[in-house]
Amino acid sequence: MQITPHPAPAHRAGATRVLPALLTAVLLACLLSWAGASPVRAAPGDGSVSDPHITYTGRWDTSSGTDAVPHWTGGYLRTAFTGTTVKVKARDAVNFYASIDGKPDVFHAGVRGTVNLTPQPLAAGTHTLRISYRSGDTVFRGLVLDPGARTVAASAPARLIEFVGDSITAGALTDRLALDSYAWKTGERLDARHTRIARSGYCLVARSGCVGLSGQFFKTSSTGSQNWDFSRYQADAVVINLGTNDIGHGVPGTTFQSAYTTFLRDIRTRYPNATLFAVQTLKKRYVNETRAAVSARNSAGDARVHFVDTSGWLTDGTHYEDGNGHPNEAGHTAFADRLAPVISAKLPAQAGAPAAVAPGQPGDPSLKFVGRWDTHSSRTAYTPYWAGAYYRAGFTGRTVKLKQRGTVDLWARIDNGPVTFYDDVKGTVHLTPSPLPSGNHTLQVNYQVVAGSYRGDAVFQGLVLDSGATTFAPAAPRKLVEFVGDSITVGTTTSQNARTAYGWLIGERLGVEHTQIAQGGACLVATADGCVGLERQFSRLNPNATTPDWDFSRYQANAVVINLGTNDVGHGVSSAQFQAAYTRLLRTVRAAHPQAWIFALETFRGRYVPQTEAAVKTVTDAGDARVSFVDTTGWLTSGDLTDSVHPNDKGHRAIAERLAPIIAARIGN
Structure with a gap:
């Protein structure tokens, strides 16, 4: 606590009264402490265990005030x-x-004391932090911030889902345990806070040394006897996956069914408003008993209890780590893909939230839109801007159709098969005239661009699926590379435009998401004769509009590749103008993507090379060490060009061959 000094008591009126009052307050505080009173709550922002800006999800003991x-x-x-x-x-x-800042989790192994989470300092500003403990001395003792810095209350999802189970729910045998479990993945997919009341080897019924969660669920810890205070949080949903271990401890079916029915009843008393889900175990143990327990609660008037049939969710040889029913990482992902929509469909709409979105329609969280898409102007139609935007989705069933508002050219790829071109299509476009085998499938769609602008009405209005089919979020790369440029980056004059441009090729080769913030004819500097200046437009949703700005929180790039300067010469941009503008663009990109590695390419025609190098030197000398100049001399020959400027398909492949390893060396792919 910081105390502001005052003048000596001899120089203050009433000093003889102030000192006894201060001593009395100190003594009273000491007496309260000796009596076991709760510690004084920390001031907001100090990073201590009791800082109210730090939120704890799960069952935490924070009573000491110094250890969580x-x-x-x-x-x-x-x-x-x-x-x-x-x-x-x-x-x-x-x-x-x-x-x-929502980046992939970094593992800190066997650390102790004060652990630096930012060996590479962040950009100045406000950042988010999430810490989850794996093993060891799992005690949080607070944060250490920069002088003058403070914590800020982070936004948190309103909903909370609690997952109850054994080693499967705990994520046993996966690389990251809880973070790889279906429970963690489902919570993240539904944008909900999530807790796991789970431990390896646990049963529903306490029997022959097996801890029974029908009793331990109500305790603060997995081994203690202290009751949990359920007023600390209320779950919106509880997902129970129990029964896998009970059979090995000789629990009869009648005992299991009775215990499950009572367990559901007891959970209801703690969470009066939660929706409860009783999941069929993956090894199909006590299935009839679990169903009967749910039916008993429904008959007793509790309509918000549901049985979840998991038949066919996982496949032997693909989704399991061992022969004991433990899913591998792919299995947990597949489990979450199927479980998330089941939970979402049963939860009531949140106050002020839009109605639930049907699978495959705009707003479906299982659809992943990569690039700068306008998803706010309309709830029923999503529009891509800039070149090379695409979307991906997983879907069940045997057929899929695409709803298009007006005529457009597009490419579609199903299950990583061949890419199919659809020329001048509109309305409901059938993408599977030959039905697929039953099961899970993936879809990727992108629209054709000409010189960076979309040809036709590139507006997504949803998917049409088989009756009873649904969508799921397919496995997605964790990294993203953004390519900034003109018609060369767009892929003008290549066979498939953006798809055959070096940016798309590099993204696919490195297994990362990729965006092309590029337009044919664009300059770095906006000129009086109308050349679009990417120094200015880089921060926009639409290359051809001054507003709105793009929301950079929607994705963060791991690398940004800039290839600009080819067109500025023809618009009279001076060397000094170009260098100053390039320096400003580098700083703009850094502010937008604080952790990205930025690559400034020498243009393939060798224009403004000293100025590009000088701009890089300016920002690196100012302390930004994650910016590189890339010398492209000799990368292309005359046989790699369609004309004197634009690479052909072979030329873009040549660029990708040279540039991909340079990027990979910096971002770790």
């Missing part, structure tokens, strides 16, 4: 903070994961 201890598996904390660095204080050796 998560119980059960997969508990995590979230906050936001200002400044450029953050450290976390640990008591003893511990393993944990940390995610900053």
Whole structure:
């Protein structure tokens, strides 16, 4: 606590009264402490365990005021903070994961003391932090921030889903345990807070040494006897996956059914408004008994209890880590793909939230739109801007159709098969005239561009699926590379435009998402004769509009590749103008993508090369070490060009061959 000094008491009126009052307050505080009163709550923003800007999800013990201890598996904390660095204080050796600004979790193994989470300082501003503990001395002792920095309350999803189970729910045998479990993946997919009341080897019924979750669920920890205070949080949904282990401990079916019915009843008393899901175990144990327990609760008047049939969700040889029913990472992902829509369909709409979206329609969270798409102007039609935007979806069933508003050219790819071109199509476009085998499938669609502008009415209005089919989120790359440029980056004069441009080729080769912030004829500098200046338009949703700005929180690039300067010469841009504008663009990109590696390419015609190099040097000398100049001398020959400027398909492949390893060396692919 910081105390502001005052003048000496001899120089203040009433000093003889102030000092006794201060002593009385100190003594009273000491007496309260000796009496076991709760510690004084920390001031917001100080990063201590009691800082109200730090939120704890799961069953945490924070009563000491100095140590926060998560119980059960997969508990995590979230906050936001200002400044450029953050450290976390640990008591003893511990393993944990940390995610900053929504980036992939970084594993910190066997660390102790004050652990620096930002060895590479962040850009100045406000950042988010999530920490989840794996094993070891799982004790959180607070954060250390920059001088003058503070924590900020981070936004959090309104809903919370609690997952109850054994080793399967805990994510046993996967690489990251809880973070790879279907429970974590389902919670993230539904944009909900999530807890796991699960532990390996646990049963529903306590029998012959097996801990029974029908009783332990109501405790603070997985092994203790202290009751949990259910007023600390209320779940919107509880997902129960129990029964796999009971059979090995000789639990009769009648005993299991009775215990399950009572367990559902007891959970209802703690969570009066939750929707409860009783999941059929993957090994199909006690299926009839689980169904009967759900029916018993329904008959007793509890309509918000549901049985979940998991038949066919996972495949032997593909989705399992061993022969004991433990899913591998792909299995947990497949489980979450099927479970998330089941939960979503049964939960009531949140206050003020839009109605649930039908599978395959705009707004369906299983659809992934990559690039700069306008998803806000209309709830029923999504429009892509800039070149090379695409979307991906997973779907069940045997057929899929695409709803298009007006005539457009597009490419579609199903299950990583060949790419099919659809010329001048509109309305409901059948993408599977020959039905697929039953099961899970993936779809990728992108629209044709000409010189960076979309040809035709590139507006997505939804998918048409088989009766009873649904969508799921397909596995997605965790990294993204953004390519900034003109017609060369667009892929003008190649066979498939953006699809055969070096940016798309590199993205596919490295297994990353990719965007092309490029337009034919664009300059770096906006000129009086009408050349679109990407220094200015880079931050926009639409290359041909001054507003609105793009929301860079919608994705963060791991790398940004800039290839500009080919057209500026023809519009009279001076060397000094170009260098100043390039420097500003580098700073704009850094502000937009704080962690990205930025590559400034020498244009293939060798224009403004000293100025590009000088701009890179300016920002690196100012402390931005994650910017590189890329010398492209000799990358293309005359046989690689359609004309004197634009690479052909062979030329774009040549660029990809040279550039991909340069990017991979920096971002780790």
